[in-house]
Amino acid sequence: MKMNNKYEEITIKTEPIFQGKVISLQVDHVRLPNGETATREVVKHPGAVAVLAIKDDKMIVVEQYRKALGRSQVEIPAGKLEQGEDLMEAAKRELEEETGYRCDEVRPVSSFYTSPGFADEILHLFVADRLSAGEANPDEDEFLDCEVISLETAKRYIAEGRISDAKTIAAVYAWQLHRLTGSYTL
Helix, strand or coil: CCCCCCCCCCEEEEEEECCCCCCCCEEEEEEECCCEEEEEEEECCCCCEEEEEEECCEEEEEEEEEECCCCEECCEEEEECCCCCCCCHHHHHHHHHHHEEECCEEEEEEEEEEECEECCCCCCCEEEECEEEECCCCCCCCCCCEEEHHHHHHHHHHHHHHCHHHHHHHHHHHHHHHHHCCCCCC
């Protein structure tokens, strides 16, 4: 779908600032629609997948420490995309790596930008509900606990701040919508 670009900012110059394993940071010098110039700090990210995994009408979540927040939180399984990786295969991979649960099929729920004011990360949310248990195999630097929770517990975790990230909150609301209407999307 073609978007209206009447407010487009034209990049004049890009200065690379940092190149990491997951993200890069650049400063873009732009020309504004009124002809003036400004700078924009932009985080580049390869994108990510997340899985709303439902087993016996309960949601599978992981709890892990998030350094940027300085605390642990409960989230749905998720992870960054590898270059050229198929979205659905990535979702199945992340689910199995973090929780041990496997599935033959994931279905798309939604894709959304996590922080469009400064980052280009797009997150693709999938649902999986025909699961079989197995062994988790998290990355070497990933330490997490897997838990299976009810919708009521998920909503309580949101109220308590144990669930506070956008992808997991969106997944909980999609799950609630599914219980009410039979669909994960509007």
